[in-house]
Amino acid sequence: MFNLDYSWLADPVYQGWLIRGTLTTIELAFASSAIAFVIGLFGALALTLRIAWLDAVIELFVEVFRNTPPLLQMLFFYFTLSTVGLRMTDPATGVSVPLLSAFACALISLSLFGGALCIEAFRSGLDSLPRAVTEAARSLGYSRWQRFRRIEAPIASRICLPALTNIMTNQFKTTSQASVITVPELMYYAGQIYNDTFRTAEVMILVLFIYVSLVSLLSWGMVRIERVLAFPGYGKGA
Amino acid sequence: MKTSILTIASSLLLALGLSAASADTLADVKSKGTLTIGVKNDYPPYGFLNDKGEIVGFEVDLGKYVAKELLGPDGKVELVPVVAANRIEFLNSGRIDIILATLGVTAERGKVIDFSEYYVSAPGPSILAPKTATFAKWEDLKGQTLCGIQGSYFNKHLTEAFGINLTNFKTQPEAYRALKDNRCVGFAFDDMTLRKKTEEADWADYKIAIDPYEYIPQAAGIRKDDVAFRDAVNKAILKAEAEGKLVEWETTYGMPHAKYIAERAEAAKAKLKP
Numbered sequence: 259m260f261n262l263d264y265s266w267l268a269d270p271v272y273q274g275w276l277i278r279g280t281l282t283t284i285e286l287a288f289a290s291s292a293i294a295f296v297i298g299l300f301g302a303l304a305l306t307l308r309i310a311w312l313d314a315v316i317e318l319f320v321e322v323f324r325n326t327p328p329l330l331q332m333l334f335f336y337f338t339l340s341t342v343g344l345r346m347t348d349p350a351t352g353v354s355v356p357l358l359s360a361f362a363c364a365l366i367s368l369s370l371f372g373g374a375l376c377i378e379a380f381r382s383g384l385d386s387l388p389r390a391v392t393e394a395a396r397s398l399g400y401s402r403w404q405r406f407r408r409i410e411a412p413i414a415s416r417i418c419l420p421a422l423t424n425i426m427t428n429q430f431k432t433t434s435q436a437s438v439i440t441v442p443e444l445m446y447y448a449g450q451i452y453n454d455t456f457r458t459a460e461v462m463i464l465v466l467f468i469y470v471s472l473v474s475l476l477s478w479g480m481v482r483i484e485r486v487l488a489f490p491g492y493g494k495g496a
Numbered sequence: 497m498k499t500s501i502l503t504i505a506s507s508l509l510l511a512l513g514l515s516a517a518s519a520d521t522l523a524d525v526k527s528k529g530t531l532t533i534g535v536k537n538d539y540p541p542y543g544f545l546n547d548k549g550e551i552v553g554f555e556v557d558l559g560k561y562v563a564k565e566l567l568g569p570d571g572k573v574e575l576v577p578v579v580a581a582n583r584i585e586f587l588n589s590g591r592i593d594i595i596l597a598t599l600g601v602t603a604e605r606g607k608v609i610d611f612s613e614y615y616v617s618a619p620g621p622s623i624l625a626p627k628t629a630t631f632a633k634w635e636d637l638k639g640q641t642l643c644g645i646q647g648s649y650f651n652k653h654l655t656e657a658f659g660i661n662l663t664n665f666k667t668q669p670e671a672y673r674a675l676k677d678n679r680c681v682g683f684a685f686d687d688m689t690l691r692k693k694t695e696e697a698d699w700a701d702y703k704i705a706i707d708p709y710e711y712i713p714q715a716a717g718i719r720k721d722d723v724a725f726r727d728a729v730n731k732a733i734l735k736a737e738a739e740g741k742l743v744e745w746e747t748t749y750g751m752p753h754a755k756y757i758a759e760r761a762e763a764a765k766a767k768l769k770p
Binding site: 354 | 608
């Protein structure tokens with residue numbers, strides 16, 4: 259019944275495509291996760307300052323980028339921004355070309371999408387700090403910044419690690435949508451391969467396996483980090 | 497009549513003797529009274545939407561003709577829009593009975609499906625580019641970035657043989673948009689479609705910069721070893737050719753009259769002469 263034919267894997271062209279596609283997927287996932295992490299950190303930090311207009315700006319950012327599909331954002335960045343004038347002149351040919359490459363558009367969209375989720379994750383971590391902890395720090399004479407650096411951030415970051423793992427695995431899987439704007443990642447090449455060979459099931463099984471391996475590796479790494487950072491009374495240290 | 501009994505009998509033998517799983521589409525289609533055809537709906541002149549939103553075109557008319565031949569004058573057709581990326585899956589999973597959707601005959605495809613008579617000889621890919629483009633040969637494109645469509649059969653060849661850097665989109669409108677945006681120096685796609693595009697006012701500044709490097713016969717796609725059905729379809733196609741229907745449809749859909757189709761019409765006429 260399962261008459262799987264993997265002879266196409268012997269073709270060096272397809273091997274090259276799969277490797278290049280996997281690397282692009284990893285690159286996009288890690289780069290966008292890193293930027294999302296920074297956005298989340300600064301966003302959540304800014305929220306603790308309790309400045310009304312800043313809160314409104316951040317909330318708007320979160321609402322817009324968390325509540326729109328990343329696919330739509332990518333298409334918007336890719337097709338719309340260049341049309342409304344985000345262009346440059348190619349020094350080699352003198353032709354006006356779009357400023358943002360497909361990869362850049364996907365990276366920006368995934369970073370902003372992940373960033374919005376990260377802000378929420380960090381905020382929930384900060385919010386879940388027991389009030390008594392903050393009050394104890396305050397009564398010991400910690401300044402606002404010291405309190406954040408020495409008390410709040412260390413506890414909050416540990417609390418939101420599982421949520422961060424979720425966001426990162428999500429980033430990994432969402433990269434597959436970038437094939438729509440021609441980013442040559444794993445799904446982009448997979449589609450071409452099964453179109454050439456008609457071995458749809460075989461290609462899908464292999465791609466599934468690659469994604470599962472990558473994401474499992476990632477969550478394994480994150481669990482290790484959780485373990486290392488664990489302290490008594492919270493999460494893995496309990 | 498004699499031949500059809502023969503073919504049914506031989507296909508039965510084949511079905512019983514060789515492969516129990518072999519489909520008998522002809523019987524299925526006859527029992528439901530409808531031929532389910534996978535057609536293009538974005539690909540003039542072969543299959544496209546008219547002003548009323550109906551799917552029409554050269555291959556759609558051919559499909560309707562085949563259905564009438566197979567099922568009689570009351571035969572119904574169900575048109576299922578397909579794209580290059582899913583048509584073979586649709587056929588082999590049973591969602592459609594036959595592919596009439598600009599299906600080029602290639603050896604790779606021949607491994608998973610069967611082909612009918614080759615009713616059209618379609619040019620392969622050409623390059624649509626701005627009139628200012630300086631390249632004129634496929635070899636000139638080495639290392640250049642060209643727009644394409646994901647899943648096109650020639651993508652691998654263009655990458656491998658000519659060293660073209662392809663940026664492939666899901667659909668044609670996206671690729672045209674990207675070409676106008678200068679995301680690529682040209683659009684590598686089926687010659688027939690691109691030539692039609694150059695006739696549009698919006699595309700007056702563009703030309704077919706490079707002609708196709710090959711011609712590929714186009715045929716209907718049929719499930720593997722579905723012999724009775726394939727024979728019936730072939731008979732219908734030959735009859736349509738002999739009656740000059742294909743030449744007629746070329747006129748209807750504004751296609752240049754191809755030598756290939758005219759020659760096949762003559763041959764079919766000679767063959768079917770009593």
